Amino acid sequence: MPRRSRSFRVGRAKTGLGLFATKPIRKRAFIFQYTGKRITSKESEKREARGARYIFELDKNWAIDASDTRYVGRYANHACRPNADADVEKGKIIIRATKRIEPGQEITYHYGKDYLENVLTRRGCKCPTCTRRRARQRAEQRLRAERRKKREAAKRKAVRKNTKRARASAR
Numbered sequence: 001m002p003r004r005s006r007s008f009r010v011g012r013a014k015t016g017l018g019l020f021a022t023k024p025i026r027k028r029a030f031i032f033q034y035t036g037k038r039i040t041s042k043e044s045e046k047r048e049a050r051g052a053r054y055i056f057e058l059d060k061n062w063a064i065d066a067s068d069t070r071y072v073g074r075y076a077n078h079a080c081r082p083n084a085d086a087d088v089e090k091g092k093i094i095i096r097a098t099k100r101i102e103p104g105q106e107i108t109y110h111y112g113k114d115y116l117e118n119v120l121t122r123r124g125c126k127c128p129t130c131t132r133r134r135a136r137q138r139a140e141q142r143l144r145a146e147r148r149k150k151r152e153a154a155k156r157k158a159v160r161k162n163t164k165r166a167r168a169s170a171r
């Protein structure tokens with residue numbers, strides 16, 4: 001079987017290393033197979049407890065550990081709104097584009113709900129969607145704080161005015 005030429009390279013991403021397209025990848029196209037060491041689910045639990053970060057669950061009994069740097073799958077980062085997805089096809093983990101990817105764009109896929117809840121939330125997801133959402137939330141919080149300050153200042157002013165008026169009418 002001829003080797004399919006790669007359509008990506010490993011490069012510097014915002015959160016360490018990542019995979020970047022080197023040519024246009026059309027929607028649904030094969031990008032790579034997530035390869036690694038085949039381990040049992042029991043072994044995978046042990047390794048994850050020790051902090052292994054590149055284990056992909058194949059099914060109930062098996063998992064793929066791509067911790068070794070020669071496995072390229074470990075470099076693909078998670079994103080909440082990714083441009084690729086990972087599917088198990090005939091016992092293999094296949095990464096395919098879910099939309100057209102242009103050269104230079106980072107290739108990302110969703111690591112799954114469990115990963116997001118158990119691993120990422122501790123430090124917070126750093127994907128573009130979450131980074132933007134947090135920036136927006138911070139801006140909104142600032143805006144709300146400013147509005148609150150203004151409202152409170154206006155209230156104080158009104159109170160002062162009323163006290164003055166009360167004093168004036170008392171005379």
Ligand SMILES: [Zn+2]
Binds near residue numbers: 080081125127128131
């Ligand atoms: Zn995210």
